[in-house]
Amino acid sequence: MKLYEKLADEMTEAVRRGVFAAGERIPSVRQASQQHGVSIKTVLHAYALLESRGIVETRPQSGYFVRDAVATAAALDEPRLSRKPVAQTQPVAAAVDVSRLVLSTLRSIRAHDAVPFGSPYPDPSLFPWRRINQYANAIARRQASWNLMDDLPPGNPELIRQIARRYAENGVPVDPDEIIITLGATEAINLSLQAVAKPGDTVAVESPTYYAMLHAIERLGMRAIEVATHPVHGIDIEALAQVIARQKIAACMVMPNFQNPLGFQMPDERKQQLVDLLAAHEIPAIENDVYQELYFGEARPSTLKNFDTKGLVLHCASFSKSLTASYRIGWAMPGRYRAQVEKLKFLNTLTTPSVPQVAVADYLRQDGYDRHLRHVRKVYRQQASIMMAMVQRFFPTGTRMSTPQGGYVLWVELPERVDSMRLYQAALSRSITIGPGMMFSMRNDFRHFIRLNYSYPWTAQTEAALKTLGELVAQMAR
Amino acid sequence: MKLYEKLADEMTEAVRRGVFAAGERIPSVRQASQQHGVSIKTVLHAYALLESRGIVETRPQSGYFVRDAVATAAALDEPRLSRKPVAQTQPVAAAVDVSRLVLSTLRSIRAHDAVPFGSPYPDPSLFPWRRINQYANAIARRQASWNLMDDLPPGNPELIRQIARRYAENGVPVDPDEIIITLGATEAINLSLQAVAKPGDTVAVESPTYYAMLHAIERLGMRAIEVATHPVHGIDIEALAQVIARQKIAACMVMPNFQNPLGFQMPDERKQQLVDLLAAHEIPAIENDVYQELYFGEARPSTLKNFDTKGLVLHCASFSKSLTASYRIGWAMPGRYRAQVEKLKFLNTLTTPSVPQVAVADYLRQDGYDRHLRHVRKVYRQQASIMMAMVQRFFPTGTRMSTPQGGYVLWVELPERVDSMRLYQAALSRSITIGPGMMFSMRNDFRHFIRLNYSYPWTAQTEAALKTLGELVAQMAR
Numbered sequence: 036m037k038l039y040e041k042l043a044d045e046m047t048e049a050v051r052r053g054v055f056a057a058g059e060r061i062p063s064v065r066q067a068s069q070q071h072g073v074s075i076k077t078v079l080h081a082y083a084l085l086e087s088r089g090i091v092e093t094r095p096q097s098g099y100f101v102r103d104a105v106a107t108a109a110a111l112d113e114p115r116l117s118r119k120p121v122a123q124t125q126p127v128a129a130a131v132d133v134s135r136l137v138l139s140t141l142r143s144i145r146a147h148d149a150v151p152f153g154s155p156y157p158d159p160s161l162f163p164w165r166r167i168n169q170y171a172n173a174i175a176r177r178q179a180s181w182n183l184m185d186d187l188p189p190g191n192p193e194l195i196r197q198i199a200r201r202y203a204e205n206g207v208p209v210d211p212d213e214i215i216i217t218l219g220a221t222e223a224i225n226l227s228l229q230a231v232a233k234p235g236d237t238v239a240v241e242s243p244t245y246y247a248m249l250h251a252i253e254r255l256g257m258r259a260i261e262v263a264t265h266p267v268h269g270i271d272i273e274a275l276a277q278v279i280a281r282q283k284i285a286a287c288m289v290m291p292n293f294q295n296p297l298g299f300q301m302p303d304e305r306k307q308q309l310v311d312l313l314a315a316h317e318i319p320a321i322e323n324d325v326y327q328e329l330y331f332g333e334a335r336p337s338t339l340k341n342f343d344t345k346g347l348v349l350h351c352a353s354f355s356k357s358l359t360a361s362y363r364i365g366w367a368m369p370g371r372y373r374a375q376v377e378k379l380k381f382l383n384t385l386t387t388p389s390v391p392q393v394a395v396a397d398y399l400r401q402d403g404y405d406r407h408l409r410h411v412r413k414v415y416r417q418q419a420s421i422m423m424a425m426v427q428r429f430f431p432t433g434t435r436m437s438t439p440q441g442g443y444v445l446w447v448e449l450p451e452r453v454d455s456m457r458l459y460q461a462a463l464s465r466s467i468t469i470g471p472g473m474m475f476s477m478r479n480d481f482r483h484f485i486r487l488n489y490s491y492p493w494t495a496q497t498e499a500a501l502k503t504l505g506e507l508v509a510q511m512a513r
Numbered sequence: 514m515k516l517y518e519k520l521a522d523e524m525t526e527a528v529r530r531g532v533f534a535a536g537e538r539i540p541s542v543r544q545a546s547q548q549h550g551v552s553i554k555t556v557l558h559a560y561a562l563l564e565s566r567g568i569v570e571t572r573p574q575s576g577y578f579v580r581d582a583v584a585t586a587a588a589l590d591e592p593r594l595s596r597k598p599v600a601q602t603q604p605v606a607a608a609v610d611v612s613r614l615v616l617s618t619l620r621s622i623r624a625h626d627a628v629p630f631g632s633p634y635p636d637p638s639l640f641p642w643r644r645i646n647q648y649a650n651a652i653a654r655r656q657a658s659w660n661l662m663d664d665l666p667p668g669n670p671e672l673i674r675q676i677a678r679r680y681a682e683n684g685v686p687v688d689p690d691e692i693i694i695t696l697g698a699t700e701a702i703n704l705s706l707q708a709v710a711k712p713g714d715t716v717a718v719e720s721p722t723y724y725a726m727l728h729a730i731e732r733l734g735m736r737a738i739e740v741a742t743h744p745v746h747g748i749d750i751e752a753l754a755q756v757i758a759r760q761k762i763a764a765c766m767v768m769p770n771f772q773n774p775l776g777f778q779m780p781d782e783r784k785q786q787l788v789d790l791l792a793a794h795e796i797p798a799i800e801n802d803v804y805q806e807l808y809f810g811e812a813r814p815s816t817l818k819n820f821d822t823k824g825l826v827l828h829c830a831s832f833s834k835s836l837t838a839s840y841r842i843g844w845a846m847p848g849r850y851r852a853q854v855e856k857l858k859f860l861n862t863l864t865t866p867s868v869p870q871v872a873v874a875d876y877l878r879q880d881g882y883d884r885h886l887r888h889v890r891k892v893y894r895q896q897a898s899i900m901m902a903m904v905q906r907f908f909p910t911g912t913r914m915s916t917p918q919g920g921y922v923l924w925v926e927l928p929e930r931v932d933s934m935r936l937y938q939a940a941l942s943r944s945i946t947i948g949p950g951m952m953f954s955m956r957n958d959f960r961h962f963i964r965l966n967y968s969y970p971w972t973a974q975t976e977a978a979l980k981t982l983g984e985l986v987a988q989m990a991r
Contacts, residue, residue: 138665138859145662159658168653168868175646180637181839184623187616218696218862225861234712234734254860256712361659361867381616382732383703384696388866389839390646 039080042071046081047090050101050421051493056413057103057420061091064098089424104423105331105416105438112435113266114297114448114484133249137474140459144468150500153459153468155295157443157490161414162359163398163407170402171394186389188380190216190366194396198366201399205335213368215377216387220325223351223367224251224288226383230375231319231349232257232285239278239287241270243446243475243484245295245323248288260284261476266437266446269294269301272308279316286319292336293326296446296475296486298439300336310342319372321349325365328357328408330441331416346371354395356442357408362391415443415490422489425498429505431512443490444470449483450512458485461507467500517558520549524559525568528579528899529971534891535581535898539569542577567902582901583809583894583916590913591744592775592926592962611727615952618937622946628978631937631946633773635921635968639892640837641876641885648880649872664867666858668694668844672874676844679877683813691846693855694865698803701829701845702729704861706764708853709797709827710735714763717756719748721924721953721962723773723801726766738762739954744915744924747772747779750786757794764797770814771804774924774953774964776917778814788820797850799827803843806835806886808919809894824849832873834920835886840869893921893968900967903976907983909990921968922948927961928990936963939985945978 036044046061055061062070067078082099085091092102144153189195189212199211217223224247232238234256240248242261252259260278263271270289278284289309291301301309313320322339330336339348349372353365364387369376398404419439426436426447433450449455455471462469470488472481491497514522524539533539540548545556560577563569570580622631667673667690677689695701702725710716712734718726720739730737738756741749748767756762767787769779779787791798800817808814817826827850831843842865847854876882897917904914904925911928927933933949940947948966950959969975 134856134860138856141662141665145665154662156661159660162658164656164658165653168650171868172646172650172653175643175650178642180640180642182637183634183833183838184619184632186839187619187623221863222861250860254857355661360661361664363862363864363866378612378616379732382612382728383700384841384862385699386841388841388869390649391866 038073039077039084042067042073042077042081043084043088046085047088050090050417053414053417055101057101057105057417059101060097061099061101089428090421102420102424103416104420105440114435114437114446132253133246133474133477134253137246137250140471140474143463149463149466149468150497151468151491152487152500152504153470154488155470156360157356158492159360161411161490163402164359166402167359167362167394167398170397171390174390174393174397181389183386183389186386186392188215188377188386190214190387191389191392191396193400194364194392195366197396197399207338207340209340209368213370213373215367215369215373215380216392217365217367217380218384218387219355219363219365220323220351220353221247221365222380222383223353223365224248224321224323225254226376226379227321227349227351227367227369227372228252228257228286228288229255229379230369230372231321236285237282239275239284241289241294242478243296243472243481244288245290246474248290248323249477251288257285259477261478264294264297265299266297267299269299269305270309272305272312275309276312279312279318284316284318286321287313288321288323289339290323290326291339292324293329293439293441295326295442296437296444296470298437298442298444298446300330300332300440303337306337306339307342310339310348314343314345314347317345317347319347319349319370322351324350324352325356326442327352329412329415329443331412331419332440336441340368343370349376357411358395358398358404362395363387364391364395415441418489418491418493419443419445421493422487422501425501426487426505429502431505431509433512434508443488445487445489447485447487449485449508451483452513453483453508453511455481455483455485458504458507458511461511462504465500465503465507467504469504516551517555517562520545520551520555520559521562521566524563525566528568528895531892531895533579535579535583535895537579538575539577539579567905568899580898580902581894582898583918592913592915592924610731611724611952611955612731615724615728618949618952621941627941627944627946628975629946629969630965630978630982631948632966633948634838635834636970637838639889639968641880642837644880645837645840645872645876648875649868652868652871652875659867661864661867664864664870666693666855666864668692668865669867669870669874671878672842672870673844675874675877685816685818687818687846691848691851693845693847693851693858694870695843695845695858696862696865697833697841697843698801698829698831699725699843700858700861701831701843702726702766702799702801703732704854704857705799705827705829705845705847705850706730706735706766707733707857708847708850709799710763715760717753717762717765719767719772720956721774721950721959722766723768724952726768726801727955729766735763737955739956742772742775743777744775745777747777747783748787750783750790753787754790757790757796762794762796764799765791766799766801767817768801769817770802771807771917771919773804773920774915774922774948776915776920776922776924778808778810778918781815784815784817785820788817788826792821792823792825795823795825797825797827797848800829802828802830803834804920805830807890807893807921809890809897810918814919818846821848827854835889836873836876836882840873841865842869842873893919896967896969896971897921897923899971900965900979903979904965904983907980909983909987911990912986921966923965923967925963925965927963927986929961930991931961931986931989933959933961933963936982936985936989939989940982943978943981943985945982947982
C-alpha cells in the first residue's frame, strides 16, 4: 500500500468514527503534513483520493470539509415518483397480504449473521441499555411485588406525564389524559385503525409505505389504496383529494416525519393541507411518528397534531427507535377516538408490562435523554452522509437515492432491470441483507428499489459489503 | 372478651397463617389445655366455637381437624345450573359488549384501596418477584445490548424449550415448534380466535364464562352463544351438540381446568367427549388453561390437547397466574393453526419483550418453580377452605357456592332478590370489592351471583369485610 493510500484510509477511519463530523473541516494540508510526518505532496494525493471517494469536499479559500450529503444537494437524483399521479392510473383498493414476505425477510436477516443493511431496527448498541436496565432493577429492588391492577389502560401515570411533558416542550398540543400506553407503535397503529374503520373498509396509504401500515390493514381485513408519494414533499395531496372524491375512505395512514422508507420531512404547509383536506371530509388520519426524535435539522419537526382542530388525528409513536427497542413501549394519542382505543388496548393485550413502563418513566425524569438523542442524531446524520457517498461511489449509473432528513434508512432506486428480490437472494448468499422494495407496497412499482439501514457503525466490512452489493447491482443491470 | 373466645381467635389466626393446614389435626383438648394454661372446659368451649365458625370439624375417635372444604362435600349447595339446558331456551347468538362493565369494575377496584375480593388477579406477594427480577437483571448485565431481531415470533427459543419440557413431563403431547410466545394468555386467546373465525361468525362459550373469552369475541366483531355449564362437570356437552346441530359454530372457547368463575376441573371422560364432538364437526376448540399449575388434587390435570388427534385444539396459557403477572408472558399451542397464529402475533404486537422472556426461561431452568408451585397450591387450597367456611358462616340462608378444584376464585349464588351490581356499589362504599356476576355473561342469568378472590392472606380485616358483605347480602335478600 502506498503512503498516500495509508493516510487516506486513516482519515476515512477517523470520519467513520466521528472524529470529524459531517460538515466539519479536516486538518489543512500543512497541518496534516506536520502531524503525520509526510510530505505536502503525499497529503494532497491522499486528500484527492478522499474527495474521489466522496468522503470530503473542497471549498474555495476554506480547505477540505467532511462531506455532508444530507445538507447539500444529493449527489444522485432523487428516486422517481413511485408511480404516476393517481388520476392517470385509476388506483384500485386491494386486500393486503404482504406480511408473509416481510416476516420471511426478517427471518432470513436474523438467521444469517449478515451485514444488516436490510434490518428495520436501529443498531441496538446505540441505546442506553445499561442505564435503563439499572432503572428497571432499582424498581424491582424497591418494590416487594407488583400489582397488575396498577397499570391498567391507559398505563402508568408517571410515564404518561413524562411523554406529555416532552410534547408540550416541543410545542405539540397535548392533554395527558389523551395518551394511552401500548406495546410499541405497532399496537398503537393497530388499535387506532380498528377504532376508526371496520373490515372491508378502504384505507389510503402512502406509496411506498412502511409495511407496518399494510400489516395493520391486513390484520383487520381492510383494503388499502396507495397514493403517490413524493420523496421530498410526501403524500401527493391532490392525488389523495382525487381518491377521496371518487370513493369512501375510512382513514388515511401517513408518516409525515422521516417516512420509512423515503426519509422525507413533510413541510409544515403540506402537513396543514393534508389535515385540512381530511378534516373537510371527516376522515381520521393515523400518524405514525416513531422517528420524531431522530431529526437531522435544527428542531423537532411539527406533527399532524399541531394542525388538528377536530380531534381527527390519531398520533402513534414509541421509544423503540430512539431509546429502547426491547422494552416495547409505545403510545397513542387518538384525539376524539380516545375511549375506543383505550377499550381496544384492554381487549387486545390487557396491559403493557409494568416495570418497562416505570423504568422508562424514571429514565426520562432523571437521566440524559436529550443528551443521548443529540448524540444519536449526530451519529445517524454522519452515517447517512457516508452511506450516500458510498452508494454514489459503488453503484452503477442509473442509480438514484433519497436524501433522508432524519431516521436511519436510505431509499435507493436501482436501474430498472434489477429485480430487488433476486438481488436480495444474491446478497444473502454473500452474508449481506437488504430491504427489497416489494415489502413497501402491494403493487409491483418498487421491484427495482431497495432500503438500506445506515444505523450501524461504518466499518471496513460494511464498506466491502456495500461494494459487493454495488457489483451485484451492476451485473444485474446489464 | 372471654377466655374461650380469645383462645378461639388465636387458633383461627394460626389456621389463617397456615400453622395448621386444611385437613390437619389441631392439638387435642388436653394438649391445648396444657399449652395455653387454661381449663379443659375453656378449650372445649373454644373448639366448639371454632366448629361453629366452620374452621374445624370433629372426627369420631380422632379429634379436631382443620376443615378442608375443598375435599369434603361442600357445606352449601352448589350454585344452580346457570340456565336451563339449551334445548328449552332457544339460545340466540348475540353481539358482545361486556368490556365496558369489566373495565369500569376493574378501575373502581384499583381506585379504592379496598379488600380485593373482586380482583381477577392473584395476590402478587405470592410471586417470586425478586428472584425473577434478579434473572432479568443478570441478563441486562451480561448483555451489552439487545437485538430485537433475535426474538421475532415464535419467541425466545430457550423459553419455548422450557415450556415444552414442562408439558412433556406432565404427559401433554407437545412439539416445541408448535409454541408461540404471546403477551399473556389474553393475546394468545385473541390470536387463536382470529386464526379460526371471522367477523360475524358465531362462537360457543361456557355460561358463565371468563370475560376475556367474551372480550376476544367482542374485539373481533363476532357473535357469542352461551352454553349451559355445570359447576362440577363443565360445559353441557349435550346442549353444545344441540347448538351445533342447529347452527354453524366457528369455534368453541372453554376453560376445562379450574374454570373462572366456577372452579371445576372437567373430568377426563368429559374432556374426551368434548374433543370428540368438536372433532366430528371440524370445529376448533380454544382452550384457556391459565390455571393449569394451580390444582388442588394430586397431579396436574389433563388438557384438551391430551385428547386431540386432529390438531383442532388451540391451547392458550400463561405464567401470569402462577409465576409473574407483570411480565405478561403467555403462549399458544395452536395445533394445525400454528402458521396463522404466528403471523397474527407478528402483525398484532411484533414481539413480546425480550428480557422478560429470557428471565422466565432462566428461572424455569435454574430455580425452584415446582417448589414455588407446591407452596402456592397449598396456600390457595387452605384459603379456599377458609373462604368457604366464612361464606357459610356470614351469608344468609339461600346462599349457594362452588367447590373450587384449583385456582383462587369462589363462585357464590346469592338469594335471588339480591342484585349483585347494587351489592357491588354498596360494598365499594365500604371499601370492599366483589366481582359482579354480570361480567361473566351477556345474559341476565347471573344477576344474583358474585365471584370472590381468595388468593390474598386471610386477615382479621378480610374476615370483617366478608362479614359486612354477608350483612349487606342479608339486607338485600329481604
